[in-house]
Amino acid sequence: MKVACVGGGPAGLYLSILLKRQDPSHDVTVYERDPEGSTYGWGVTYWQGLLDRLRARDPESARAIEEHSVRWNQGVAHVRDRATRRPGDEGHGIGRHRLLEILAARARALGVRLEYEHEITADALPDADLVVAGDGVHSALRSGRADRFGAELRPGRNSYVWLGTTKVFDSFTFAFVETEHGWIWCYGYPFSTERSTCVIECAPETRSGLGLDEGSEADGLARLEKLFAHILDGHPLIGRAPAGGGTQWLTFRTLTNRAWYDDNLVLLGDAAHTTHYSIGAGTTLALEDAMALADALSQDVVLPQALARYERERRSALLSPQSAARYSAQWYENLTRYIHLPPDRMFALLGQRHSPLLPYVPPQLYYRLDRAAGQLEALRRLKRWLGPKIARSAHTRALSARK
Numbered sequence: 445m446k447v448a449c450v451g452g453g454p455a456g457l458y459l460s461i462l463l464k465r466q467d468p469s470h471d472v473t474v475y476e477r478d479p480e481g482s483t484y485g486w487g488v489t490y491w492q493g494l495l496d497r498l499r500a501r502d503p504e505s506a507r508a509i510e511e512h513s514v515r516w517n518q519g520v521a522h523v524r525d526r527a528t529r530r531p532g533d534e535g536h537g538i539g540r541h542r543l544l545e546i547l548a549a550r551a552r553a554l555g556v557r558l559e560y561e562h563e564i565t566a567d568a569l570p571d572a573d574l575v576v577a578g579d580g581v582h583s584a585l586r587s588g589r590a591d592r593f594g595a596e597l598r599p600g601r602n603s604y605v606w607l608g609t610t611k612v613f614d615s616f617t618f619a620f621v622e623t624e625h626g627w628i629w630c631y632g633y634p635f636s637t638e639r640s641t642c643v644i645e646c647a648p649e650t651r652s653g654l655g656l657d658e659g660s661e662a663d664g665l666a667r668l669e670k671l672f673a674h675i676l677d678g679h680p681l682i683g684r685a686p687a688g689g690g691t692q693w694l695t696f697r698t699l700t701n702r703a704w705y706d707d708n709l710v711l712l713g714d715a716a717h718t719t720h721y722s723i724g725a726g727t728t729l730a731l732e733d734a735m736a737l738a739d740a741l742s743q744d745v746v747l748p749q750a751l752a753r754y755e756r757e758r759r760s761a762l763l764s765p766q767s768a769a770r771y772s773a774q775w776y777e778n779l780t781r782y783i784h785l786p787p788d789r790m791f792a793l794l795g796q797r798h799s800p801l802l803p804y805v806p807p808q809l810y811y812r813l814d815r816a817a818g819q820l821e822a823l824r825r826l827k828r829w830l831g832p833k834i835a836r837s838a839h840t841r842a843l844s845a846r847k
């Protein structure tokens with residue numbers, strides 16, 4: 445089979461590895477518009493479950509990913525000048541740059557052709573049996589068939605900026621700072637022995653009130669360094685604005701699609717769906733898409749059936765993370781509902797931000813119920829069950845609204 449993967453992000457590269465492992469006679473090319481070694485973003489988080497799945501699929505790349513990842517098993521939340529620590533599940537972080545380097549090297553070793561600085565446009569798709577749109581959230585290939593895919597992009601309310609720092613956090617670190625223009629907060633986590641990621645978020649009126657989007661990037665970073673001096677310990681924040689540009693504040697957009705494939709063109713990773721960064725799952729979901737598509741292609745020889753199977757499986761697997769992501773984003777948008785609670789309670793509810801019940805129950809009551817029910821597995825099961833249900837009915841409502 446001849447396969448063209450458009451986009452050399454985690455999704456496209458990992459799919460190329462899996463296809464070559466399944467059948468070395470597959471002719472697989474990855475087209476990436478940017479030069480090799482240049483990428484956006486900083487570190488990405490993932491959890492043990494992903495590592496286990498990667499090991500089962502391709503032990504060699506899994507070993508390299510594990511070797512180059514850092515780990516933590518605690519969280520710390522700073523609210524004003526008070527820090528609260530809590531033990532947590534073991535988290536892993538790896539630099540996006542390093543992850544792509546590992547995947548590209550492995551793909552090459554398996555015989556995948558990697559064509560960097562080769563942008564594909566929707567009106568000149570490569571000649572292949574299967575064309576994979578792994579070209580990210582702004583997918584040009586998807587936009588080229590907008591009617592068929594029916595993408596819906598829902599912007600969140602808050603602004604964020606994705607930064608790096610030389611401060612190496614020892615835990616997953618949250619810091620909430622109150623200013624005269626409202627709250628601003630950051631999530632920081634290490635991704636190597638030399639660097640951490642810092643995602644900084646606030647309401648748009650806080651951003652403009654603090655003048656964070658004025659002047660050069662250096663001005664903006666200096667203001668942020670001052671606000672978060674208590675967790676940075678003198679280390680700088682690092683941005684990636686083009687020369688002369690200001691700090692790159694963005695609004696996160698949650699993407700869903702009505703269809704995931706059209707003829708021999710299929711969506712993969714962020715081109716198919718996005719989940720709010722506060723659940724740290726986009727890369728994991730992109731890699732899992734690649735696993736599901738590779739499986740479907742090996743199980744069904746008839747292409748439309750394989751693509752339908754892939755779409756069905758991934759839509760269903762995504763219901764729970766999509767629900768978690770929506771509630772997590774809303775938790776931050778409604779921060780003032782929680783931030784004045786005693787710090788240990790606030791932190792406990794921060795850990796519960798994916799809950800579909802939390803927005804509807806007074807926070808102090810929820811906290812007490814959750815503690816009382818603590819070990820009551822039934823409540824947890826109800827929350828897990830409600831999450832996908834609510835996500836599914838929201839999806840159905842969105843679909844019928846479009847009809």
Ligand SMILES: Cc1cc2nc3c(=O)[nH]c(=O)nc-3n(C[C@H](O)[C@H](O)[C@H](O)COP(=O)(O)OP(=O)(O)OC[C@H]3O[C@@H](n4cnc5c(N)ncnc54)[C@H](O)[C@@H]3O)c2cc1C
Pocket residue numbers: 450451452453454455456475476477478485487488489490562563564565578579580581583584585605606643712713714715721724725726727728729730
């Ligand atoms: C602030 C922030 C923090 C995040 N943190 C995490 C985290 O901690 N953990 C996590 O799992 N995920 C995280 N994510 C999500 C994660 O970055 C994405 O979900 C993931 O990169 C998706 O992978 P992908 O391969 O689908 O797309 P991408 O990584 O976006 O790759 C797409 C590639 O396609 C290329 N391309 C685009 N158009 C073309 C074209 N026409 N021709 C050729 N090439 C093209 C692009 O240059 C790019 O290299 C975060 C996202 C954000 C915004």
